[in-house]
Amino acid sequence: MLVVGAGIAGVACAVELTRAGVPVRVRERGHVSGGRMASKRFDGRPADIGAAYFTATEPDFAAVVDEWRAAGLVREWTDTFWAYDTNGRHDVPGPLRYAAPRGLRSLVEHLARPVPVTVDRLVLAVEPGPTVDGEAYDAVALAVPGPQAALLLDPALADATRAVQTQTWSPTLSAVLRFESRRWPTFRGAFVNDHPVLSLVCDDGDRRGDDAPVLVAHTVPEFAAGHLAQPSAAGPAIEQAVRDLLGLPEEAVDVHVHRWTYAKPTGEPTDVTHHLDVDGIGLAGDAFGPPRVQSAWRSGRDLGRALVARLG
Template sequence: MDVDRSGVVVVGAGIAGVACAVELTRAGVPVQVRERGHVSGGRMASKRFDGRPADTGAAYFTVSDPDFAAVVDDWRAAGLVREWTDTFWAYDTSGRHDVPGPLRYAAPRGLRSLVEHLAGLVPVTVDRLVLTVEPGPTVDGQPYEAVALAMPGPQAALLLDPALADATRVVQAQTWSPTLSAVLRFGSRHWPTFHGAFVNDHPVLSLVCDDGDRRGDDAPVLVAHTVPEFAAGHLAQPSGAGPAIEQAVRDLLGLPEPAAHVHVHRWTYATPTGGRTDHTHHLDADGIGLAGDAFGKPRVQSAWRSGRDLGRALAARLG
């Protein structure tokens, strides 16, 4: 008996999942996106404090791929991105020095606004938890032509039936490191002018960004990211790490006053550290696709390209 299979379901509404869904939509393939969180964006996350957004996930993005540059041009035309800086500070045992690098882009409304803009033409359902992906493929008992999992491998592994051996092998080979991101809001700006600072060989900090400079409104807000080792000891209760992160930032920048408010966000799977392949995505004979920045350098651009390429591969197979 024939089974009615309805298009493709994409699980995860970060930039990889949304980019995948955009390609399928353009190709005329029915697609739906399911996101377990309250909003889309994934690790391009931002949270509002008194109406002002602060980025709690990715700190910025860079551009080297011409196709991704075209996407960024669309964001720029919509007033959603701004050129930020090509120079960060770096702290190490020899002191502080400037480090030139690629041009970094920021989003005045938060990086999540970019994913939401990209998702404008695709159906995204939030607060939709997926429990199982089984042979067929089926998602929670419903058959589909294909399934795309756009999430860190350890999360995908929890969904996959072991009978889906190829996809299971790929996600189990991935390793990830955690981080905590802390939004520190102050009463006024009491630090020297800077954009962002890489912090090397520090027991707590890995990166500190001036969010007022990044967003262009000069708000007295800093966002700090921790090293994996520190984060690993606070994943069960991330808010308890707030005082230590705040003190580390104050010591680093010589701040005379404490923050008025500290918010800590936990990222258990923040950065892929292993299991990448020479391919930008995975698509197997079972109809299971995998996408994300684990298939390249841990960059926003890599995640977008992975999702885009998976979407094109699925469209070619199903077209």
């Protein structure tokens, strides 16, 4: 059994298979596991450049969070963000948001401990059989965004091809801004509405709990779409937008911009948590539900259980 993609959906799927005694391998084309629960280190300090946080409103996922908490990997962060809109700035209460002092990627790595993950392994083609790059498997789970899965699937795998073609995704740019000092009040996170550049800004020093002078900004899809070819060129515009939003003075800042071509599924959520067809092709991820970490985990878990039932 093969799982393609070592984000939280792929790892959750592989964990269910492993627990049931089904031999499974995970292939990840990136250098590390984590997917969009991505963290990048700057001078040894991690900053989250993918998902900004996560919530846990479902009991089964809350149990996983309790395991992370017991391992010292997560912390309760906040239930209140700022919001900027035409009426100015105001507080927005919401669910409790969790953060990871070592970066969200550390949570996926912890979850993946029982399963064999091979990184830097690009999958080129999934063909009937199912066969992956000429190697036959009992089943194959694709835990990657639909447009990426579509590039792998042989058109003869009609059910899976139709399933991924219904997915729509939007891009974003994530910018890590490292300042010389903290020149802003602690604000945790801020939703930015009706802005030409920004959609979300997080105080990464508060999120991580070390008060580092680091902000992480996420852009709106329209701005990102114009800079996918050369994301680093968008750095000055993002930096200026953050300065203007928070009223920050001019000072030296290091800016790193990361491109997410498929950042967020935009289709209407359904009651279906995954796809598994008669060809032995499974699909999982947060496209099967609201675009949240919790949804991605549940999708992978449910696909894993369906595969266990299928494979016996």
